[in-house]
Amino acid sequence: MDEQSRWLVDQIDQLKESQPEYEKRAFLTALKKVVTEQSIRTDQIQHELDGRLWNHDKW
Template sequence: MNNMNEQSEWLLQQIDQLKDSQPEYEKRAFLTALKKVVIEQTTRTDQIQHELDGRLWNHDKW
């Protein structure tokens, strides 16, 4: 989670707030899973961006 952007950080905070206010286990479990998905999506987006940057700067492939 080192490279979280502001939107992802905000979304994770919102999920945590919702989870803390939920009395039902099922809803808390759903929100926990949702948080994991957001973290994974952010990680993959960051990886794809770095790969794209690397490919664009590879002058051998121009």
């Protein structure tokens, strides 16, 4: 997870702790999951791109 995603997840956690309403906490939990999943997919795409660029068979 990159630095921006980690910061965002930390901010979501802080907001979640201060929310008394269940609906808002549930929303923040889902948002955290989306941010985490997006970070994982971004990392996978970057590795795939690196792999394709360094494929010497296609040079």
